[in-house]
Structure formats: C-alpha cells, structure tokens
Amino acid sequence: MPVLYHEALDGLEIRPEGIYVDCTFGGGGHSRGILERLGPQGKLYAFDQDNDARQNLPNDARITFLPHNFRHLARMLRLHNVTQVHGILADLGVSSHQFDQPERGFSTRYTGDLDMRMDQRQALTAAEIVNTYSEQQLHKLFEQYGEVTNAKTLARTIVDLRRSVPLKTIANFKTALNSVVKGNPNKYFAQVFQALRIEVNDELGALKELLQQMPALLLPGGRAAVITFHSLEDRIVKNFFKRGSFEDEDLSDPYGQTKAAPLLKVITRKPIVPGDKELKQNPRARSAKLRVAERL
Structure with missing residues (x-):
C-alpha cells in the first residue's frame, strides 16, 4: 500500500x-x-x-x-x-x-550503474554528473540537495579521484569515497544519492x-x-x-x-x-x- x-x-x-x-x-x-x-x-x-x-x-x-x-x-x-x-x-x-531494481541505480544497497533516471529517455545520468560537473557545481549540489555535512570535501575528492578511478557504478563510487564518509555510511550515502537523484531528474x-x-x-x-x-x-x-x-x-x-x-x-x-x-x-x-x- x-x-x-x-x-x-x-x-x-x-x-x-x-x-x-x-x-x-x-x-x-x-x-x-x-x-x-x-x-x-x-x-x-x-x-x-x-x-x-x-x-x-x-x-x-x-x-x-x-x-x-x-x-x-x-x-x-x-x-x-x-x-x-x-x-x-x-x-x-x-x-x-524503482528502488528495488538494481539496474536503475536509485538504491545504495545494490551494485548497478549510477543511473537514477526516472525517465529513461533522457540523456543525463548520475554517472555523467559525477564525472563531468565541476568541483563548485558538485559542492553546491551536495550541500543544497543532500545537506551533506562535508559537501566541499566530497566534491574535491570526486574531482581528484575521477582522473584515475572509474566512477560508473554504485559499488566503485562508494568504495572510492569510503575515506570521506562522515558518520553512519548508510545515512551519508543516502544523502549523497538523494542529491544526485534530485539533480538528474530536476x-x-x-x-x-x-x-x-x-x-x-x-x-x-x-x-x-x-x-x-x-x-x-x-x-x-x-x-x-x-x-x-x-x-x-x-x-x-x-x-x-x-x-x-x-x-x-x-x-x-x-x-x-x-x-x-x-x-x-x-x-x-x-x-x-x-x-x-x-x-x-
């Protein structure tokens, strides 16, 4: 229900x-x-x-x-x-x-692609945001849409990491960012994913x-x-x-x-x-x- x-x-x-x-x-x-x-x-x-x-x-x-x-x-x-x-x-x-389909990329529990598109006809995905947005754009996004406590550090880390680490799937995204997690990892990534999802779908x-x-x-x-x-x-x-x-x-x-x-x-x-x-x-x-x- x-x-x-x-x-x-x-x-x-x-x-x-x-x-x-x-x-x-x-x-x-x-x-x-x-x-x-x-x-x-x-x-x-x-x-x-x-x-x-x-x-x-x-x-x-x-x-x-x-x-x-x-x-x-x-x-x-x-x-x-x-x-x-x-x-x-x-x-x-x-x-x-949507949450329960691993390939849709909405849930932190799975290992699918960083997708998060509600309308799969659109081009912009979460992976695209993570790999192309500037540090300033990412900082603003995580701070405003996810209320992530260390949004600035998170944005800088993503920009540094993506030069050498592929940030395409939920699993490698979470593993790569393990060092910057503040507090409960589940809650932290839920806020990060919320911010990405809001941006992907405007x-x-x-x-x-x-x-x-x-x-x-x-x-x-x-x-x-x-x-x-x-x-x-x-x-x-x-x-x-x-x-x-x-x-x-x-x-x-x-x-x-x-x-x-x-x-x-x-x-x-x-x-x-x-x-x-x-x-x-x-x-x-x-x-x-x-x-x-x-x-x-």
Missing part, C-alpha cells in the same frame, strides 16, 4: 463524478484507491515519466495514462480536452519498484512548475494533496500553499504594491505524517509529509 494512502485520499474529498489527476502513478496504489471512490462517470488521468509504470495500469476505462513528467500537466490535460479538475494528487517519493524544478499550474487547473472547492519526503520539497509545497510563492518570507515590496491574494486555502495547518502502525509496516514512510490545499 502506498504511503499515507487513506490520509491522501480522504484529503482529496473525492466526488464520485469528479475528474482527478494522479501525478505520480508509480505502482498504481493511489490511483486504484481513487478509482474505488469514483462512480461510473468519474475520470482519472495518471501521469508517470517512467515507462515501467505502464505495467501497473488497471483494466479500467475511467483511467487515462499519460507517459510524461507532471511538469507538463496542464498541456497534456488540454490535449485530452480537460481544462479543470476536482483534485490533484502527487506522491513525490521514488517508487518501491525534481525541485518540476515540483515548482507543477505547483504553479495547480490554482488554474483546480475547480473552486477542488483539492491538491502533495506527499513529500524531504525538507526541501516540503518547504516548497508549504510556502506555495500558504502564500502562492516559494519564498520563506513575504519579501517587502519597495513600491508598496500588494501581492495578489492566494488562490489556495491551506487545509492541513501542520503536515500529516504516518502513524506508528504504518511506520512498522513500511519504514520507508518515516520522512513522508502530506499537505492539502483547497482552491478558493
């Missing part, structure tokens, strides 16, 4: 005749839950840039699969003559299927584009539910739902112009997090946070 399954579906307040979007179809768990709550006239549009997700499609005429990144949400829906919807769900975590850029499209796409009273898995994503969602921008604070306007009133009303004052029962069944859910907003 996907993370925060019941909480996310309840948050959407699904109407039987409504039109809904699952931005991250993955294993199809949330989509199947939406379909169960929809009547015969309801519609569901499921996005996933990972072609493997198509294998999980239920045999149901009410669902339309769109093999695209959710940053193209409005454009792809328009192609299906949909301009507004009753609800949008986005579960931003990497799917279990995850924060795609999330911002998705959020900016939500107010116009949602019908009045329609809801958006977003599940995040790290503080960078959560801050972006929280700020956008609250004030329609990505800044932590309202920046003072020197010309005294008032900003447009937000189009969304925050439903979850604090994010909803998994309970003890879910955490026992699925330890991967421990960092998940759900935020819900409603179109005014």
